[in-house]
Amino acid sequence: MKTTRHPERLRPFRAVGPGGSEGSRDPSAPVGPQDDGKFGFETRAFDTQTNARTGLIRTPHGQIHTPIFMPVGTQGTVKGLTPRQVEKTGAEIILSNAYHLYVRPGIETLQKAGGLHSFMGWSKPILTDSGGYQIFSLTRLRKLSEEGVGFQSHFDGREIFLTPEKVVEIQEILGSDIAMVLDECPPYTQERKPVKNSLELTARWAKRSKAAHQKEDQALFGIVQGGIFPDLRRESLARTVEIDFDGYALGGVFVGESREESLEILHQIGPEMPEDRPRYLMGAGTPLELLEAVSSGLDLFDCVTPTRYGRTGSAFTSKGLVVVRNGKYNQDFQPIDPDCRCYTCENFSRSYLRHLFNCNEMLGPALVSLHNVYFLIELLGRIRQEIEQGTFGTFKRNFEGQFDSNQR
Numbered sequence: 001m002k003t004t005r006h007p008e009r010l011r012p013f014r015a016v017g018p019g020g021s022e023g024s025r026d027p028s029a030p031v032g033p034q035d036d037g038k039f040g041f042e043t044r045a046f047d048t049q050t051n052a053r054t055g056l057i058r059t060p061h062g063q064i065h066t067p068i069f070m071p072v073g074t075q076g077t078v079k080g081l082t083p084r085q086v087e088k089t090g091a092e093i094i095l096s097n098a099y100h101l102y103v104r105p106g107i108e109t110l111q112k113a114g115g116l117h118s119f120m121g122w123s124k125p126i127l128t129d130s131g132g133y134q135i136f137s138l139t140r141l142r143k144l145s146e147e148g149v150g151f152q153s154h155f156d157g158r159e160i161f162l163t164p165e166k167v168v169e170i171q172e173i174l175g176s177d178i179a180m181v182l183d184e185c186p187p188y189t190q191e192r193k194p195v196k197n198s199l200e201l202t203a204r205w206a207k208r209s210k211a212a213h214q215k216e217d218q219a220l221f222g223i224v225q226g227g228i229f230p231d232l233r234r235e236s237l238a239r240t241v242e243i244d245f246d247g248y249a250l251g252g253v254f255v256g257e258s259r260e261e262s263l264e265i266l267h268q269i270g271p272e273m274p275e276d277r278p279r280y281l282m283g284a285g286t287p288l289e290l291l292e293a294v295s296s297g298l299d300l301f302d303c304v305t306p307t308r309y310g311r312t313g314s315a316f317t318s319k320g321l322v323v324v325r326n327g328k329y330n331q332d333f334q335p336i337d338p339d340c341r342c343y344t345c346e347n348f349s350r351s352y353l354r355h356l357f358n359c360n361e362m363l364g365p366a367l368v369s370l371h372n373v374y375f376l377i378e379l380l381g382r383i384r385q386e387i388e389q390g391t392f393g394t395f396k397r398n399f400e401g402q403f404d405s406n407q408r
């Protein structure tokens with residue numbers, strides 16, 4: 001079947017990164033009904049032992065093979081790395097933050113720049129978080145009402161009032177491929193009442209967000225709240241799905257509850273999220289969290305850990321964290337991870353990296369951040385392969401078995 005294409009809207013898709021298992025797209029191959037530069041999602045393979053699955057998301061800025069890790073560029077930069085370096089890790093999408101960019105440099109600047117892609121020099125897909133989590137965790141003197149949330153900017157104390165509609169408008173101007181609704185993110189609590197009130201407000205805001213959203217080539221995702229209570233999670237999920245979003249996120253997981261409580265929510269709610277939409281777990285990013293989330297059927301993940309750990313010299317490996325400042329690496333001329341193929345591991349030793357950190361050289365944090373981002377992108381690429389080969393369950397058990405038991 002020949003499908004009509006719209007060249008004025010369709011930007012060229014790029015080849016899949018090194019972590020992908022699909023190979024490059026053949027430009028002469030027939031295109032699916034969703035290959036029109038708009039948002040689309042299809043599932044590809046399902047694991048037989050867990051709820052893990054692979055899939056493909058199409059966006060105006062290219063394809064995303066799921067499950068995938070999204071490096072975080074809160075301020076329009078993945079800290080310490082150039083966009084070219086980020087792309088070379090195999091990253092197919094990054095995350096940025098509407099609230100932070102609204103505070104600085106301001107939405108007028110981003111509008112004049114032609115949106116976030118051109119402002120920051122990144123041509124692949126971007127997901128923007130609404131900033132709900134940041135507003136409810138970073139700012140002071142919040143005034144929460146049905147209409148929206150008023151607060152002082154965490155940066156200069158300026159009074160700001162944001163509504164669900166305004167947050168949609170900001171993300172439309174940023175031009176991200178995937179936008180998130182504004183949600184209320186209550187702190188971790190074992191009390192039901194505040195969690196119930198919060199999910200109800202989030203559901204009403206979600207409805208307004210959907211009604212306000214106009215940008216046709218941008219996906220809008222709803223966010224499921226409900227804390228540690230499976231029944232409240234289900235209620236939030238049902239109310240969010242009723243509104244009909246392009247994808248669904250689990251918010252408020254790994255925010256202070258115990259590991260067992262987080263996993264309980266993941267394992268129960270993940271598989272119940274709509275199968276035909278992308279499922280995004282917000283803010284999870286250690287190797288073991290990612291394995292659990294993938295096995296619960298989640299597709300998209302983000303976390304600041306790769307660059308935050310990178311800045312202090314803590315490096316992910318398949319056996320646990322390597323802290324390069326540690327004195328025992330003084331004359332250790334192995335790479336951080338002998339199995340890793342990143343630029344850092346192919347060229348530099350633990351001894352040299354330790355030296356850079358000891359001398360406060362800026363290359364140290366940059367090189368360890370680069371390794372950490374690569375490591376998680378590569379891990380998810382490997383996970384996609386294992387799911388497609390039907391061996392994910394075994395891979396997960398082996399990975400967990402060799403991981404340092406003190407770091408779980």
Ligand SMILES: [Zn+2]
Pocket residue numbers: 336337340341342343344345346371372374
């Ligand atoms: Zn490496």
